[in-house]
Every structure is written in C-alpha cells, then in structure tokens.
Amino acid sequence: MVSKNFLFYTFGIILYCTSMNQIQTYIAKHKSRFITELIELLKIPSISADPAFKNEVLKTAEAIKTSLQQAGCDHVEICETAGYPVVFGEKIINPSLPTVLVYGHYDVQPPDPIDLWDSPPFEPVVKTTERHPDGAIFARGACDDKGQLYMHVKALEFMTATNQLPCNVKFMIEGEEEVGSANLSTFIKQNHEKLKNDVILISDTGMIANNTPSITTGLRGLSYVEVEVTGPNRDLHSGLYGGAVANPINILTTMIASLHDDSNRITIPGFYNKVEELSKAERAEMAKAPFSIESYKKALDIDDVYGESGYSTNERNSIRPTLDVNGIWGGYTGEGAKTVIPSKAYAKISMRLVPNQDWEEITKLFKTHFENIAPKGVKIKVKPHHGGQGYVTPINSIGYQAASKAYEQTFGKIPIPQRSGGSIPIVSLFEHELKSKTILMGFGLDSDAIHSPNEHFGIWNYLKGIETIPLFYKHFTALSK
Ligand code: BES
Ligand code: MN
Ligand code: MN
Numbered sequence: 001m002v003s004k005n006f007l008f009y010t011f012g013i014i015l016y017c018t019s020m021n022q023i024q025t026y027i028a029k030h031k032s033r034f035i036t037e038l039i040e041l042l043k044i045p046s047i048s049a050d051p052a053f054k055n056e057v058l059k060t061a062e063a064i065k066t067s068l069q070q071a072g073c074d075h076v077e078i079c080e081t082a083g084y085p086v087v088f089g090e091k092i093i094n095p096s097l098p099t100v101l102v103y104g105h106y107d108v109q110p111p112d113p114i115d116l117w118d119s120p121p122f123e124p125v126v127k128t129t130e131r132h133p134d135g136a137i138f139a140r141g142a143c144d145d146k147g148q149l150y151m152h153v154k155a156l157e158f159m160t161a162t163n164q165l166p167c168n169v170k171f172m173i174e175g176e177e178e179v180g181s182a183n184l185s186t187f188i189k190q191n192h193e194k195l196k197n198d199v200i201l202i203s204d205t206g207m208i209a210n211n212t213p214s215i216t217t218g219l220r221g222l223s224y225v226e227v228e229v230t231g232p233n234r235d236l237h238s239g240l241y242g243g244a245v246a247n248p249i250n251i252l253t254t255m256i257a258s259l260h261d262d263s264n265r266i267t268i269p270g271f272y273n274k275v276e277e278l279s280k281a282e283r284a285e286m287a288k289a290p291f292s293i294e295s296y297k298k299a300l301d302i303d304d305v306y307g308e309s310g311y312s313t314n315e316r317n318s319i320r321p322t323l324d325v326n327g328i329w330g331g332y333t334g335e336g337a338k339t340v341i342p343s344k345a346y347a348k349i350s351m352r353l354v355p356n357q358d359w360e361e362i363t364k365l366f367k368t369h370f371e372n373i374a375p376k377g378v379k380i381k382v383k384p385h386h387g388g389q390g391y392v393t394p395i396n397s398i399g400y401q402a403a404s405k406a407y408e409q410t411f412g413k414i415p416i417p418q419r420s421g422g423s424i425p426i427v428s429l430f431e432h433e434l435k436s437k438t439i440l441m442g443f444g445l446d447s448d449a450i451h452s453p454n455e456h457f458g459i460w461n462y463l464k465g466i467e468t469i470p471l472f473y474k475h476f477t478a479l480s481k
Contacts, residue, residue: 023467026158034466035137035459037067038150039124042139048084048107048179057175060106061085064149064173071153072160073171079191081183084175088194091160092168098480099168100473101197101436103426104149104204105177108141109451116453131210131447132458144450147457148203148443149173151465159470166477170197174426177204180224180386181426188426188433199399199476200430203465205420205442210460212290213411215403216440218318218419219427221353221390223363224326227252227370228381229345235331236341246377248345249330255373256347259323263309266323266351268369274356278319286314289416299447317421322352348385352421359387359425388425391438398479399439406441406471410464441465441472 020028027034046060047053061078064087068076073089084107092099111121119125124139137147152171159165172195174184188195205216229248236245261267278286291314297305307316316322330345332338351366353359367382374380393400395417407415420440427438443465449455 022162022164023158023470026162027463027466030154031463034154034463035126037154038142038147038462039137039139041067041146041150042124042137042141043122045111045122046107046141046175047110048176049110057084057107061087061173061175064106064153065089067150067153068156068171071157072165073156073169079187081176081187083183086175086184086187087171087173089171089173090169091156091165093165094168097167098198098477099170099196100476101170101172101195101200101434102149102152103200103202103430103438104152104171104173105145105175106149106173107175107178108144108146109178111140111453113453118454121453121455126459127456129447129456131445132456132460134458134460136448136456136458137462138454138456140455142455142457143444143448144455145177145204147462148465151203151443151462152201152469154466155469155473158466159473164470164474166474167480169473170195177424177426180388182386184426185429185433188429192434195434197434197436198480200427200434200436200438201399201441201469201472202424202427202438203441203443203469204424205422205440206444206446206448207442208289208416208418209445210458210464211411211413213407213413213415214289214418215400215407215415216420216442217395217400217417218355218392219390219440220318220321220421220423221355221357221359221388221428222423222425223351223353223359223366223387224348224385225351225363225366226346226348226383226385228383229255229374230343230379230381231377232341232343235343238339238341241341245341246375247341248378249342251375251378252328252330252345252347255370256325256328256349258373264307265309266321268323268365270365271321271362274358275321275354276319276356283315286319286419287312289314289418318419319354321354321357324350324352326350352423353390355390355392357390359389363387386425388423389428390423391427391431392419393437393439397437399437399476402472402475402479403439403441405475406468409471410468439472441468443468 044060046057065076068089073091076089079086121140126135208214229252231246231248326348328347331342363384443461
C-alpha cells in the first residue's frame with residue numbers, strides 16, 4: 001500500500017511545480033550557477049580609484065564582455081574611452097520593437113578600511129544575516145554594482161534561452177562610475193545612434209525592505225570639492241610660534257563649522273535659491289512609506305538623529321540638500337605627540353543637491369563663499385572634483401508603470417515610489433543627451449553596507465531581481481504598443 005505521507009509529498013511537489021512559472025523554474029534550476037558566476041566576477045578587484053588596479057579593472061571589462069556574449073547578445077564590444085572602457089552589447093530582434101538600454105558599472109569602491117572586514121573583500125563568502133536569512137554574498141561590489149548588473153545579464157540569459165525576449169536590448173556597462181564617470185559624457189555624445197533607446201533601465205539603487213518593494217524616483221545631485229588652507233610657509237614649533245600665527249587646522253575647522261547655522265541649514269549665500277520645495281500633499285505622501293526611527297537609530301547605534309530643522313529623517317536624506325566633510329587632515333597624526341603648527345590643512349567636502357540646483361553653480365557659490373570667509377593670515381585653494389545633476393522621474397510614464405506591474409507580480413505588492421539620497425550623475429545626462437527617461441529598479445537594502453566594510457547582497461534579492469526584470473521587458477513592450 002502506498003503510504004499517506006508519500007501521497008501528500010508527491011502531491012505537494014506537483015502543486016509546487018505547477019505553481020512555479022517558467023522564470024521561477026529556470027532560476028531554481030540554475031540558481032547555484034548564477035551564484036558561482038557572480039562570485040567569480042566579485043573576485044576581480046576592479047577598483048577604479050586606484051591606478052595600481054588598472055589591469056584588474058580591464059580584466060573585469062573582459063569578463064563582462066564574455067558574460068554578455070554567453071547570455072545571448074549578438075554583438076558585444078569593448079569601447080575605448082580616455083579612461084576605463086565601456087562594455088557595449090546588444091541584441092536587436094526587430095528594429096520596429098522598443099529598445100531597453102541597461103546601464104550599470106563594473107568598477108567598485110576601494111575596500112578601505114580593510115581591517116574592518118570580517119572576510120577579505122575580494123574573496124566572496126556566503127553568510128546569513130538578520131535581514132538575509134537565505135544568505136548574502138559578502139564582497140566589495142556585491143550590491144554596488146556587480147551583483148545588481150549581473151541580475152540583468154542573467155535575466156537576458158533566461159529570455160534568450162527560452163525564446164522570450166519581447167523587444168530589443170542594449171547594455172552599456174561602464175568602469176568609472178565610482179570616480180565620477182568623467183569620460184562617459186563624451187562617449188554618450190559621440191554615440192547617440194548606438195545608444196538610441198526607448199527607456200533606460202538601471203539597478204544601482206535600493207528598496208525599502210524585502211517585504212516592502214519600492215522604486216527609486218529621484219536621485220540627488222552632487223558637488224565634490226577639496227579645500228586647502230595654507231598658513232606659514234613651513235611647519236612651526238607650536239611653542240615658539242603658537243598664538244602668534246594662524247594655525248591652518250584651527251582656521252579650517254572654524255570655517256567648516258560656520259557652513260551650518262543653528263538650524264543646520266547651509267550658510268552659503270544663494271545655496272537654497274533653486275531648491276524645489278515640496279507641497280504639503282507631496283510630503284504627506286512621502287511620510288506614508290513605512291519607517292521606524294527606533295530601528296534606524298538602533299541599526300546605527302546612535303541615540304538620536306541629526307539634521308535640518310523642520311524636516312523628517314526621510315526628507316533630510318532625499319529631498320533636502322546637504323553639506324558634509326568626507327575627510328580632513330593635516331599636521332601630525334602619527335604615534336605619540338609632536339608639537340607643531342602645520343603649514344597646511346585639507347578637507348574633502350561633498351554637497352548633495354536636489355533637482356533644479358545646478359552643480360556647477362553650487363560649486364562656484366561654495367568657492368566664492370569659502371574664499372570670502374577666510375581670515376587674513378591664510379591662503380585658500382578650492383579644487384572642484386566632480387559633480388552631477390539630480391534627477392526626478394514621473395510615476396505616470398510607461399516605464400514606471402511597467403516596472404510597477406513587474407514588482408507587483410513578483411513581490412505580491414505594489415511598489416512604493418521613493419526618492420533616494422544617493423547620486424548617479426549620468427542619469428540626468430541620459431535625459432539631456434538621449435532624451436530618455438531612466439527607470440531605477442534597485443534590489444539592494446540600505447543595510448547592505450555599500451561603500452563600507454562587509455558590503456553584501458542578499459541571495460534572495462539577487463534572484464528576485466532576475467525574476468522581476470523579464471517582466472519589466474514584457475510589460476514595457478506591451479504598454480509601448
Ligand atoms: N550606486 C551608487 C548610488 C546609489 C546608491 C544611489 C544607493 C541610490 C541608492 C553609486 O555607485 C554611487 O556610489 N554614487 C556616488 C556618486 C559618484 C559620483 C561617485 C555617490 O552617490 O556617492
Ligand atoms: Mn553604484
Ligand atoms: Mn557606489
């Protein structure tokens with residue numbers, strides 16, 4: 001006699017398999033290969049900021065090229081630029097159908113401070129975390145952006161392998177995003193025809209939580225500057241000269257402190273002139289997104305949040321501009337004590353901007369103000385690094401609607417539109433040069449520690465991305481008709 005357990009078990013399997021759709025079945029079958037392929041990519045230290053890693057960055061471009069070829073692109077090439085190359089790939093099935101252009105970056109941030117990693121940054125390991133009970137891959141670039149761009153490669157593999165690609169697809173994967181994409185604008189300006197598309201799709205942002213899908217509808221702009229304060233022409237004995245000449249570190253820190261007022265507003269004249277003020281209704285809509293200030297504080301081990309008066313935490317880090325010191329140095333920082341008044345002091349400062357603020361104009365305002373507030377006795381140099389404009393996307397576009405439907409199917413919930421505080425400066429250039437809108441379908445979590453030690457990407461998120469992306473193509477093609 002057949003046991004009751006056996007019948008239940010068999011029936012369960014049949015029910016499970018029939019409830020899985022084709023993409024889920026494909027993912028279940030190829031899951032371990034998808035993970036090992038990503039792990040191989042993560043082993044290459046493609047640190048664009050450090051020239052010592054030049055060969056590794058170039059090797060990563062080659063690896064991306066091979067993966068695009070294997071996934072089914074008909075034509076893949078490595079396009080030289082004045083910096084690191086752009087990997088371009090395409091599969092054109094019918095020129096009269098819409099074209100999706102996927103953008104991503106294969107370069108990563110430096111792993112410093114390396115001592116704070118629990119495992120080496122370029123030797124990926126899988127571990128579970130509170131937010132990722134199914135495991136997460138720990139490595140530099142796991143989430144930003146190798147893991148997220150690779151979801152698109154695997155989604156293409158699925159669509160070509162099962163003959164389900166509903167439209168044309170192009171890939172443009174760059175190697176200089178983490179250092180400001182300085183050569184990408186020239187590449188875009190020179191390749192309008194090659195990059196021609198109906199929508200740009202990027203996974204290089206995050207979402208609220210695994211049970212709360214969201215689509216990023218805004219990015220902040222950025223102005224990044226370095227300042228140098230010079231006092232005396234050489235380092236001086238702090239006893240012999242102390243009190244009689246300007247100490248560049250004392251001056252620099254005083255100047256920096258004056259850049260915010262008591263309400264934590266930025267004091268640079270004209271800084272807020274073009275800032276878009278959101279309506280009460282828009283702010284009320286934003287406030288509906290689930291958010292717990294208590295868990296936020298707990299996750300960061302802080303006893304209170306801090307920022308501009310009159311705005312909530314979620315507003316402060318998305319719709320409001322900011323000014324932050326990213327690094328400050330000068331004088332003696334070695335072992336023990338050395339009595340010295342340094343000749344120079346330095347700081348790196350970033351300003352996150354909101355739509356309508358022009359980054360070049362803000363950089364000028366900063367420079368003029370910083371020079372103006374310097375006291376006599378020091379010389380000031382302001383060196384602009386890089387920057388870019390912010391971006392907002394409407395939620396009534398075909399692209400947004402297609403993305404929303406895709407998430408609804410795979411997450412079982414309508415995604416929440418949410419503005420992010422991060423920056424991908426090239427997105428506004430896409431709009432100006434290629435006249436296309438970008439859809440930001442990010443699958444990372446804020447807790448994934450991008451740019452930090454122990455960066456990771458949830459395996460659930462990785463696979464969910466691969467599952468959701470083909471549905472975007474399907475809905476976008478259908479809605480374009
Ligand atoms: N992927 C990030 C940007 C991001 C992350 C946006 C999460 C939204 C949510 C990107 O790689 C990045 O780090 N951008 C830099 C700017 C760039 C010019 C160096 C940034 O935001 O600091
Ligand atoms: Mn990124
Ligand atoms: Mn980044």
